[in-house]
Amino acid sequence: MAIKNNQVISMQYELKVNGNLIESNLDGDSIEFVFGSGDIVPGLEARIIDMNEGESKDIKVPAIEAYGNYDENLSEIVPIEEFKGIDLQIGMILEGENENGELFKATVSDVTKENVTVDYNHPLAGNDLDFKIVINKIV
Template sequence: MAIKKDQTVEMNYELKINEEMIEDNMDGESIKFVYGSGQIIPGLESRIEDMNIGESKTINVPSNEAYGEYDEALSQILPIEEFEGINLEIGMVLEGEEENQEVIRATVTEVTNEDVTVDYNHPLAGCDLEFTILIKSIS
């Protein structure tokens, strides 16, 4: 049975960027999602349609169909006083809420005595992704 809209799909995957392994659950617990519901990135979802149980495939997803292009405008320099009481480290992910209660995340990219540079881009923005996937079940 091939994957169709609104079916629950269970799959395992490896994710590489520039030949470097980023994530791998091939020997671990599968992920489950409803196909067509937007629970996985669009470029991957569109490329697994019509796959069958037990089928394996390597899929390349360009950044614009994954987490988007990197946007320099989403990097911001803020006064260090705004981070009082936080032990800042480069690579640290900070969470906050917008006025509409939506959670926002920013990665600390630079810390000086006066300023902190934070980046609101997704960590994989601007990256082309290579997935190797295995379809475990479709229901």
């Protein structure tokens, strides 16, 4: 039985970017999500619709259908004084709230004596995603 909207999918996966393993649950518990609800990467969801229970597949999702292309305009230089009490490290993920109270994450990409460069792009933006997918159950 192929996947349809609003069905609960139990799935295992492995995610690689440029040949590097990012995460995997192939040796662990499946994840569950409702197909069509936007809970997984759009390009992945579009590519598993024809899969059946028990099927496995290697899937490449282009960056634009995953976390989007990298946008240099989503980087900002902020005075270091705004980070008092934080031991800033390059690669550190910061969490905050915007003016509307919405949560966001940013990655520290540079630290100088005066400024901190923060990047609001998703850490995987600009990367094609290589998945190995196993559909365990469709309900």
